Amino acid sequence: MTFLKKRYEALSVNPLFHGMEYTEDHAKLKDWIPLIMKNRSGSEQIAATKFEAGTDVNFGALTRMLFEHLKKNGVEIKYKHKVDDIRRTRDGDWELKVRAEGGGVERHAAKFVFIGGGGGSLHLLQKTGIPEGKHIGGFPVSGLFMSCNNPDVVAKHHAKVYGKAKVGAPPMSVPHLDTRFIDNKKSLLFGPFAGFSPKFLKTGSMFDLITSVKPHNLVTMMAAGAKNMSLTKYLIQQVMLSKEQRMEELREFVPDAKSEDWDLVVAGQRVQVIKDTAAGGKGTLQFGTEVVTAADGSVAALLGASPGASTAVSVMLNVINKCFPMQIQAWEPKLKEMIPSYGVSLLKNPAMLREIQASTAHSLGLSAVKPYQKAAGQPVS
Numbered sequence: 001m002t003f004l005k006k007r008y009e010a011l012s013v014n015p016l017f018h019g020m021e022y023t024e025d026h027a028k029l030k031d032w033i034p035l036i037m038k039n040r041s042g043s044e045q046i047a048a049t050k051f052e053a054g055t056d057v058n059f060g061a062l063t064r065m066l067f068e069h070l071k072k073n074g075v076e077i078k079y080k081h082k083v084d085d086i087r088r089t090r091d092g093d094w095e096l097k098v099r100a101e102g103g104g105v106e107r108h109a110a111k112f113v114f115i116g117g118g119g120g121s122l123h124l125l126q127k128t129g130i131p132e133g134k135h136i137g138g139f140p141v142s143g144l145f146m147s148c149n150n151p152d153v154v155a156k157h158h159a160k161v162y163g164k165a166k167v168g169a170p171p172m173s174v175p176h177l178d179t180r181f182i183d184n185k186k187s188l189l190f191g192p193f194a195g196f197s198p199k200f201l202k203t204g205s206m207f208d209l210i211t212s213v214k215p216h217n218l219v220t221m222m223a224a225g226a227k228n229m230s231l232t233k234y235l236i237q238q239v240m241l242s243k244e245q246r247m248e249e250l251r252e253f254v255p256d257a258k259s260e261d262w263d264l265v266v267a268g269q270r271v272q273v274i275k276d277t278a279a280g281g282k283g284t285l286q287f288g289t290e291v292v293t294a295a296d297g298s299v300a301a302l303l304g305a306s307p308g309a310s311t312a313v314s315v316m317l318n319v320i321n322k323c324f325p326m327q328i329q330a331w332e333p334k335l336k337e338m339i340p341s342y343g344v345s346l347l348k349n350p351a352m353l354r355e356i357q358a359s360t361a362h363s364l365g366l367s368a369v370k371p372y373q374k375a376a377g378q379p380v381s
């Protein structure tokens, strides 16, 4: 409670978090999170903060919309094609060897290559042979969730409720009870639990991990193994959990959760980046997203795990800045049109922040009361 209160006091004065609420009052908590408060004794000490702004973004749906837009603008998109190899040509450009599902091989030449293959990125980066791609490894961790199959329970929860990661657990393991809307269907998930598979993609190969170990990253990988014994222990414990043990963790959130209402689902694969850093030394495990660019800016690769989807725009701006330093000035007017806050600190410009929140809410069709309006006592439109 002390941690949460301090966190609330620090965040709520920040314009980006205006409107955040804190409570220890059971009646209010019952109103916010009835499923979590059901059957709890009045003497139990429990606190929560609430922030109204924010929504689910269906990254798959967004990707399909962006691809449709690109197609309409004449960009050729090839589905079910796999990039097998990326090589430098004699004149310094890149040649991609691409295999279509069913067998046909195509070769494409490019002056600039962006590798955005999720878990497939590390192998492709290694194929380029650029020095910046050396001494980097990847470690796959599966994300498992409990999914509620009882519509009555799903209907009782309407929030994303985050707890705190257990001591010794990695930051991406923060437990949460999460209402999600996928294609207008409401679902309720609890997790994540970590699982292990040597695959780098959900549909990858059992040899992904072993074939990613090269002479140049062997020491990096071994150092990571030796340094992260507590993480290895945590992963082994997670993999060994029985369904009932997972249910016990869920019952910290939903005290009367019934086993038959929940199924275990594998949500996806993350590949945590391992690299040598000045601060952490050899084989430091990274929990965020990493952009690796060649010194001449001709190739960039996006590696790493969550937060990925939510950082996509800032990652791309980073790539543009690093790989197209000569063009960026000419492109700025277009970037400002696309991203009105480009180059502006929203922290220092609350008026612009309010404008952007309002226009984003409008575009996403969110009609709820905006937190800044509540906080500032403004009339709600």
Ligand SMILES: Cc1cc2nc3c(=O)[nH]c(=O)nc-3n(C[C@H](O)[C@H](O)[C@H](O)COP(=O)(O)OP(=O)(O)OC[C@H]3O[C@@H](n4cnc5c(N)ncnc54)[C@H](O)[C@@H]3O)c2cc1C
Residues within 6 Å of the ligand: 059, 081, 082, 083, 084, 116, 117, 118, 119, 120, 121, 124, 142, 143, 144, 192, 201, 267, 268, 269, 270, 302, 304, 305, 306, 307, 308, 309, 310, 311
């Ligand atoms: C369980 C889980 C929960 C997550 N939750 C969140 C969250 O709440 N918020 C958030 O921001 N992020 C979250 N993430 C992370 C987020 O999903 C990823 O960061 C994001 O999907 C990465 O997008 P991407 O386009 O880079 O890669 P991907 O979505 O993995 O797409 C890469 C594509 O490239 C293809 N590909 C790979 N290799 C090749 C090749 N050789 N040739 C051709 N195609 C290839 C793959 O088949 C795939 O279609 C979560 C991830 C997991 C696993």
